[in-house]
Each structure stands twice: as C-alpha cells, then as structure tokens.
Amino acid sequence: MCGIAGFISATRKIDLNRVPAVFERLRHRGPDDKGWLKYSPGTLRSGREWSNDEETSCQALLLHVRLSIIDLSEAGWQPMSSRDGRYHLVFNGEIYNYLELRSELQQLGHEFHTHTDTEVLLAAYAEWGAKALLRFVGMFAFAILDVERQTLFLARDFFGIKPLYYAACGEHFAFASEITALLELTRSCRKVNPSALLLYLRHGLSDQGITTLLSGVNQLPAAHCMEIALESPQLAQPVRYWNPQLQESDISFDEAANKLRELFLDSVRLHLRSDVPLGAALSGGIDSSAIVAAMRHVDPSLEIHTFSYIAEDPALSEERWVDLVAGKVGAQVHKLYPTSLDLVHDVDLLINSQEEPFGSTSVYAGHRVFRQAQQSGIKVMLDGQGADELLGGYRYYLGAQFVSLLRKRRYGDAMHLLRSAAALPDTGIFWMLLCGADYMIPKKWQRPLRALLAKEFTPRWVNATWFSRHDAETGHTNYCPEHNVLRATLLRTMNETSLPHLLRYEDRNSMAFSIESRVPFLTVPLAEFILSLPEHYIVALDATSKAVFRSAMRGLVPDAILDRRDKIGFNTPERKWLIAVDHWVQDTLDSDVAAAMPFLDLVAMRREWSDVRDGRQSFDNRIWRWLNVIRWSQQFRVEYTV
Numbered sequence: 069m070c071g072i073a074g075f076i077s078a079t080r081k082i083d084l085n086r087v088p089a090v091f092e093r094l095r096h097r098g099p100d101d102k103g104w105l106k107y108s109p110g111t112l113r114s115g116r117e118w119s120n121d122e123e124t125s126c127q128a129l130l131l132h133v134r135l136s137i138i139d140l141s142e143a144g145w146q147p148m149s150s151r152d153g154r155y156h157l158v159f160n161g162e163i164y165n166y167l168e169l170r171s172e173l174q175q176l177g178h179e180f181h182t183h184t185d186t187e188v189l190l191a192a193y194a195e196w197g198a199k200a201l202l203r204f205v206g207m208f209a210f211a212i213l214d215v216e217r218q219t220l221f222l223a224r225d226f227f228g229i230k231p232l233y234y235a236a237c238g239e240h241f242a243f244a245s246e247i248t249a250l251l252e253l254t255r256s257c258r259k260v261n262p263s264a265l266l267l268y269l270r271h272g273l274s275d276q277g278i279t280t281l282l283s284g285v286n287q288l289p290a291a292h293c294m295e296i297a298l299e300s301p302q303l304a305q306p307v308r309y310w311n312p313q314l315q316e317s318d319i320s321f322d323e324a325a326n327k328l329r330e331l332f333l334d335s336v337r338l339h340l341r342s343d344v345p346l347g348a349a350l351s352g353g354i355d356s357s358a359i360v361a362a363m364r365h366v367d368p369s370l371e372i373h374t375f376s377y378i379a380e381d382p383a384l385s386e387e388r389w390v391d392l393v394a395g396k397v398g399a400q401v402h403k404l405y406p407t408s409l410d411l412v413h414d415v416d417l418l419i420n421s422q423e424e425p426f427g428s429t430s431v432y433a434g435h436r437v438f439r440q441a442q443q444s445g446i447k448v449m450l451d452g453q454g455a456d457e458l459l460g461g462y463r464y465y466l467g468a469q470f471v472s473l474l475r476k477r478r479y480g481d482a483m484h485l486l487r488s489a490a491a492l493p494d495t496g497i498f499w500m501l502l503c504g505a506d507y508m509i510p511k512k513w514q515r516p517l518r519a520l521l522a523k524e525f526t527p528r529w530v531n532a533t534w535f536s537r538h539d540a541e542t543g544h545t546n547y548c549p550e551h552n553v554l555r556a557t558l559l560r561t562m563n564e565t566s567l568p569h570l571l572r573y574e575d576r577n578s579m580a581f582s583i584e585s586r587v588p589f590l591t592v593p594l595a596e597f598i599l600s601l602p603e604h605y606i607v608a609l610d611a612t613s614k615a616v617f618r619s620a621m622r623g624l625v626p627d628a629i630l631d632r633r634d635k636i637g638f639n640t641p642e643r644k645w646l647i648a649v650d651h652w653v654q655d656t657l658d659s660d661v662a663a664a665m666p667f668l669d670l671v672a673m674r675r676e677w678s679d680v681r682d683g684r685q686s687f688d689n690r691i692w693r694w695l696n697v698i699r700w701s702q703q704f705r706v707e708y709t710v
Contacts, residue, residue: 069584071097098133161208228290241301262540272427352389355452408645467503
C-alpha cells in the first residue's frame, strides 16, 4: 500500500522543482520510504532522497512513497526495475495471490530476489503484458514505464479500490494517487465540472466514471487500463479490461450457499496475508460480522482487534451487536463515541483528506475508526465495502426486484414481495411503487411525472439558471430496460454509482492515517459468482436481502445477526449534530466563500435550514451537501467561472 505519481513530457520539459511538494502531499500514504526515477533516452537515474541537481528536465518521472506491509525490508523499495532494465514500476496496492503467481512464474523461468508482491507484479507484466491483469486477485493502481517501447502503462483494479487520477494537457501527461498531488505536479486549473457538481448537489453522488468535480482532473475508471506513448501522450484513452457478464446459472440455493461460503473464506484467507498487525472495522451488521467471524475461522490463533463507531443516539447504536460478535470470536474491542463538536473540530481535516465532497457525515464515523486503529498500532484493516452492492443490501434493491418480477410476469411473486417489503422499516406500499416506477419509467417521462407529484426536479436552493448556462446535466436515472432488473442494477451500482464513491471514502479515510484497508468481498471470483445467481437468491421473495449469504454464514456468524432485518451501519445522528452546532452552520452559510458561489441560492438555503432546524421541514443529507461543498471550495480554491 503506497502512493504513486508521475509525469511524462514529449518536449522533455518537466519542472522538477515541484517534486518535493508532491512527496509531501503523498507522505501520509507512504510514511516508511520514498523513491524517484528520472528517464530520458540514454539516461536513467533513481534514488531515495531528492535534490534539485543540475539536471533540469527529463522525459519521464516516477515517484513513490511506501507503506510497508509485505516484505518490510529495503528489497521492497520502489520504483522497482526489471533485471534487464526495460520495465520500471510504481505500484499502490496488494496482489493477494502473489505467492501462487510467483510459483507459476518461476516455472516459466523467472527468478525472484525479494519476497514482495511488487516483484511478482513486475514479472507478471513482463511475461503476459496487459493480460496479466486478469490473473490478479487484489487491489492495485500502478504505472509501468517501458523504455524499449517508449510507453507508460497505467492500470486500476477491477473495482476501483485504489485511486488513480490523471491530467493530460497538450504534450504533457501526469498521474497521481491523489488530486492534491496531481495539482502540485501539473498546476492544473481548479475550475469546477458543472455536471459533476449538479450530480453531487442533487443526488449526493460523485466518482462517476472518468470525471471528477474538477474539470481538468480525470480518474482512470475501475477495471480500466491505458497506454501512453511518451512522444504523444495526448492520444491516450482508457480501455476496459474486465466486464462481468449477467448470465444466470442453474445452481440450487443450497449449493450456491455452500459455494459462496467457500469463496468468501478463501478470500478472507488471502486478505490476511500480511507482515504487520491486522484489525477489522466492525459495525455489528451482517457484512462486517461475517468478516470478523471468518478471520477467526481461518486462523484460530489470530489476534483480532475490532474497531467500532458507536452512535450516541440509541436508535442508531449497534453496540449490542458489536459486543455479541466480538465476544463470540474473542476480539479485542475498540469503541469510539464521536460528537458534533468532534465533527466541527475535524471537518477541515476530513474534507482535505477526502479531496472531493461526500454525501453525509457517516464518512466521519469511518474517519474516526481509522484514527483509532492507527493509535492502536494497526496497519491493515479489513472492511465490508462492496457487500451491499453485490448482495442487494440497500432498500432500493427491493424496487429493482419488484420490477424484475413484473417483467418476468411473475405477478404473484411480485405481490408477495410487495406485501413483505411493506412490513419492513422505512418502506411501505407507496414507497415500493415509487421505487419501482423509477426503474420502469424512461428518463424523458420522469420530469413530467415528478411535476405531477409535486416532486421538485431541481431543488429551490440551486440556481438552475447557472447550471443551464453551463449545459450541466446529471444524466442520473435508475431506469433499466433489462429483463433481469435486479442483476443489472447490482452491476450498475458496483460499477457506476454507489460503490465508487464508497471506495473513495474508504481509501481516503484509511490512508489519512497510513493504514491499508482491505475489502474481501471485492474479488473477481466472488463478484462473478454472485452476479450469476438467480435474483431471488439475493433478494428473496419475502424481502430478505443477502438471502444466500445469510444462509452461507449460518454456524459462522451468530443467528441473531443473520436474522436482522434493519440496516443501520455507520449512520450518524446528522440532524442532531448539525442542530447542536447551529452557529457553525450559520457561519458557513454566511461566509464570503458561500456568497461567491453563483450556483447556490443562499436565501433559500437559510430559509430551509431554519425550517429543518425548527421541525417545520423534514431533514435529509442536502444540508450536509451545502456545508461540504462550501468548505471544500474554500480549501481547494475552486473556481466557478467555467
């Protein structure tokens, strides 16, 4: 787990004075070591300590900061070069099946001089090229300079667990693990992307495909790679290398549960490979409880540390579930109880580490979990991200399953699901019908339908004229023309909507405290198997989410956890928190920064906040989105003249 950055220039004009600032921006991602490599045809130099020497330019520059997890010796130093001097690698992540790949490569004649997964990745690329990506089980973002072909190859893992940003401008191309490092490297403009901004403000969504909230900064999407010619970097285009198919298997439910249990335990076993202490985030829900229980199952002697956010609101607290699971596995429990004042104290640090606005204060709960883990000496954490997206864990998947049954003319099953879902917390018949309509009605009909139902399409606190003037369009709709609506929706939320921003939150929260976060649900074998299952194995006709996984975990996870029908997670008492710090909310809305943001109607915002605070209007995450985008604009000096 590390941080990477690099720059290539067809004109061989790279401002090397920027390098120290880039290292500083990435230091939290790799506090254990750092390295650099400079290349021009006929000249290649590398080292640890940077100095602005007599060499004022080069064609390619690779930078790396290291968080030592596997093979803690100096042999793991990067940039790592192949023995023949052709390939030069900077790598962020972990290849969990590196031991198996190493053995296979040795049989093909490769020799290894370290015990690192980095050397295995380098040898795999030398042997198989881009096809090596499909052999990896892990999380990764890396760049390989090929001095023979005069190219730079970039790749990001199947799910986008590890970040990789880039900017292309004329004859220059730069990349980095974080936006702030990229801005240092390129002096890129800080102009906002209006469509991405509207999507965030309207729906709380970010990390959609290649774009970011800054128009000059792109990200390599999950499961994509790209090759850049050193002499013509402006021609680079991302290419998808993995796209799971939606073919349904005819496996029985019991067989599916047994196979899923086997795949999940194998994944957890691989994710425990580490030369440093491990821990786990434990919310008390099914996913995190399953990970902790699996850790104990695959390694009975493992010392397990769990870290849990406990909400001060009893309605949101999962402390009793945390205690139940931790007691069963014999974990050493660490609990934290953040308050609204803690949030205000830490908010600028949190926004700075996240780099783009985020949807709710639940991200702060994760932030505090990783801080506590660092203070307890933990360098690797396992977490349950991705389980909800693969296994139908959110309420809106009920709507997708409902429409899927209707499309298959299984009307009796659809009515059974409708009645069962209506009995769950936070749903109901009307909610299910609206949710289903969202999947059935094409986008062009949704605007008039919302008008008919008096559901605003553009919020009153948004200056719609500004967004219209900049041709901003969210393009967001849940409409799905597929026959298997649930499976298509799972794939979409995994690739495009829910999972990408959750993984960004996870990566930034963990790396802010120099911790590697691992997500055992997100492996290709697990994902492809789950997506091949009949839809009612995932969301059952009695409205039980994660049905096959609950069955797979029987005997491993306490039944009381597996039988839960509520869903809380790391939810914070956001309304109570913001009301408790009303002065901070008011100061933020009244700030000069807010006044200079042309897309906000501050009068409407203040009125809505007053109504929410005093109970005259319902609360939702829009309040946080206002505050977040204002503080983000201030910290990142965002420009709104596009």
